[in-house]
Amino acid sequence: MKAPRLAGDLAAEQRAFLGRNRSRWEEHLARARTFLGEGLRVADPRAPVLVLGAGSGLEVPWRLAPPSTVGWDADPWSRIRTLLRHGRLVPWMFLDLTGGLADLTDLAWRTARQPWSGRLRANRAAWRRLAGLVDTLEPRCATLRAWSREHRPGTILAANVMGQFGVVARRLVERCFAGLQLWDQDPEDPDPLDQALHAWTARAVRAFLGALLECAADLWLVHDRAVIFGDAPVTLGPMTEPWMAQLRADGPLEAADPLAGVDVLRECAGRALAAHQRWIWPVAPGQIHVMEAIRVQPPAGRILES
Numbered sequence: 001m002k003a004p005r006l007a008g009d010l011a012a013e014q015r016a017f018l019g020r021n022r023s024r025w026e027e028h029l030a031r032a033r034t035f036l037g038e039g040l041r042v043a044d045p046r047a048p049v050l051v052l053g054a055g056s057g058l059e060v061p062w063r064l065a066p067p068s069t070v071g072w073d074a075d076p077w078s079r080i081r082t083l084l085r086h087g088r089l090v091p092w093m094f095l096d097l098t099g100g101l102a103d104l105t106d107l108a109w110r111t112a113r114q115p116w117s118g119r120l121r122a123n124r125a126a127w128r129r130l131a132g133l134v135d136t137l138e139p140r141c142a143t144l145r146a147w148s149r150e151h152r153p154g155t156i157l158a159a160n161v162m163g164q165f166g167v168v169a170r171r172l173v174e175r176c177f178a179g180l181q182l183w184d185q186d187p188e189d190p191d192p193l194d195q196a197l198h199a200w201t202a203r204a205v206r207a208f209l210g211a212l213l214e215c216a217a218d219l220w221l222v223h224d225r226a227v228i229f230g231d232a233p234v235t236l237g238p239m240t241e242p243w244m245a246q247l248r249a250d251g252p253l254e255a256a257d258p259l260a261g262v263d264v265l266r267e268c269a270g271r272a273l274a275a276h277q278r279w280i281w282p283v284a285p286g287q288i289h290v291m292e293a294i295r296v297q298p299p300a301g302r303i304l305e306s
Helices: 006-018 026-041 078-086 101-112 124-134 142-151 162-176 192-214
Strands: 049-052 069-072 155-159 218-229 234-236 247-249 254-256 272-284 287-297
Touching: 026 155, 026 218, 026 272, 026 287, 049 142, 069 078, 101 124, 101 162, 124 192, 142 192, 155 192, 162 192, 162 218, 192 218, 234 272
Parallel strands: 049 069, 049 155, 155 218
Antiparallel strands: 218 254, 218 287, 234 247, 272 287
């Protein structure tokens, strides 16, 4: 047996996401398209434009994209969906942005199976061992860094991709263990594998932001700031920090941090903050996302080659 193929797993995640009821997504899509569309509209046409996490084009208004725009999404069907939705066949990179998901999948697959027989180790010791080994993995976004150094993009849009790193990592590990229950059931007990993947996600998000900040482009970032579970209505008060203080609800909230504790504003503190927004996205019944959109401008003195 072979390890699950990364492209196929990412395509399955995308299909599941797009298959949800989108009847309450209008405000989110309008705000995301307006924000990302402004990034495309003001992009300098003399330099390449890069759209990361381009997906199916649901949130990206490709009609505003300059001719030099390149899409990047590991889902092998993402370019075709964009073509069908926008009538535009865009140059595309079909690669994992973190540079670390393949290593994580290979490690999980080897840990889950006996080397002499290939049979699944259906015991807790296997995934506890995996938890210790995940800490040795370091996603570095090497391909994104290399592409940016070669092409020197003037504008980069990150279209709701950072918050997916941890979700995809967990799904890949689960598939390597063939659907066995990996996570400790008692929320009061420490879960070594959950903690290890949380730390891996934080490293991946920081590496991704570091790669973006290295290349001195105008950055337009849309991402999940939080995922809130439950049926209680949630609204946002006036913009404030920390983001939790902005939440308004009638009762206690169960919230998850898809960025694994990484504060994007703090990571981008060396850049000028030109725009900052948050809004509510009701993704599905009982699941609300707090979205964040940030524009950080390139350092002063950037000179584009004509």
